[in-house]
Amino acid sequence: MAKYRQVHTTFWQDPKVLEEMTPEDKYFYLYLLTNPNTTQIGVYQITKKQMAFDLGYSTESINSLLHRFITLHKLIKYNEQTRELAILNWGKYNLHKAGKPVIDCVNKELKEVKDKTLLLDIMKHIPNDSVLQAFSRHVDDTHNDTSARSGQEKEEEKEIEKEIEKKKKKENPTAFRFYEENFGLLSSHLIQEINAWLNDFKGNHEVIIEALKISVERNKRNWGYAKAILKDWYGKGVKSLSDIKSLEIEFKKTSISTNKRVVRREVVPEWLNNNKTEEKAAPNYDASFEEEKIKLQAELKALDEELKGKGV
Structure with missing residues (x-):
């Protein structure tokens, strides 16, 4: 049986898509909505390697995109253990009609979901009562099972969540996140270059971010311009933000002194x-x-x- 996924034309007028998403974000979001692993209920199993292979991106880039869609756009959730991805507003566009075939399909797919907590946020956007009731039954069953779990299992789950958060922070340092939010998707080569500069500046992300900020302020949104600034700072022995401020103060003093000398030369005895x-x-x-x-x-x-x- 052929599978079809609907993408409403208002997708392109959505303020979040228009104002907050980069071209890479839009491409990735359309992939999440229409790839072959998608299901009728908006929760499906997919690995990061599969996403990287389908899109032609590196695994690091997929990690960055997932992190942005989870924390910044708040459009998806992803379970690292079960490899399940949930599109939170799926029900708004795909679960507004429900006959018996649709309900049967929904019930079948709900049984296959391993992490039933992913269904909770999807339920907030389901307009059809029949589909919503089907979701509720499966969530209630999961809640009963969860209540019966031992305290030890809950503690183990908390530890796993902590490890996941640590891993996310390690994989998405501040300098990389600032680049993605203001310049675009990071390539594997660019990640290596930024890491090399971080080594030169003793892991100080603030220096890298400051160079990127200056590039944005001067409307030079490219890594080459930021890298030229970093080379200049490195040659002048910059190690921190305070060193950069000192350079700015010295530059202003020099400029004022130069202007005064020019004025003196113009004065007639x-x-x-x-x-x-x-x-x-x-x-x-x-x-x-x-x-x-x-x-x-x-x-x-x-x-x-x-x-x-x-x-x-």
Whole structure:
């Protein structure tokens, strides 16, 4: 019998898809909704290796995508022990109609679910009463079985959950998570490069994140730009955020000092202004004085000749 999975056209107008998801997120989400392992109830068994093989990604990338969809988007849950994945809003689009064939199929698949707690969040989005009742019966049965378990089994389960959380934190360090949330999916090569820089900076994720933040602020969302910043810092002996702040303060001081020197060179000395004033005054010398002098000399000469003629 052929299997079909519905993807509503409003998928592309969903605010979470439009505003919060990267292109890799959308691709991964469509895969989770339509891959061959999907079931009628929205809970199915699939390994990380299978997902990596189908999508052509590394296992590390699948780990990162699962972590983002569980913690950031809150759209799925994944049981590491049973390898079961639950799509939490599955019922909203796939369980709104229910005839006898659908109910029979739902009951059959519910029996095969190993971790029945995965059904609880799916139930919140099931609009059909018949399907919801089928889910409730299986959850109630599981609750009764769980109540009968010994205290030792519960403690063992808590320990397993703690180990899973530790593993997630180890696999998704802060620098990697910041990159994925602001730049996109991490490739295996990029993971190796970031790890190498973390070794150079003694495991200080804050330094790597600061370089990535500067890249985002300057609208240079690429690893090459961030790496150039890290090279500059490493060459200057940066080891922490405080070292980066010190470099910024020193740079500002240097910039202010340079600007002051430029201003001094543009100031004209006072004595130069005085000389220019004198030079400008020279062309404005009053020529009438010379004319008066020549006229007076001529009159004196004429008077002198007149006196000589009179025998004075």
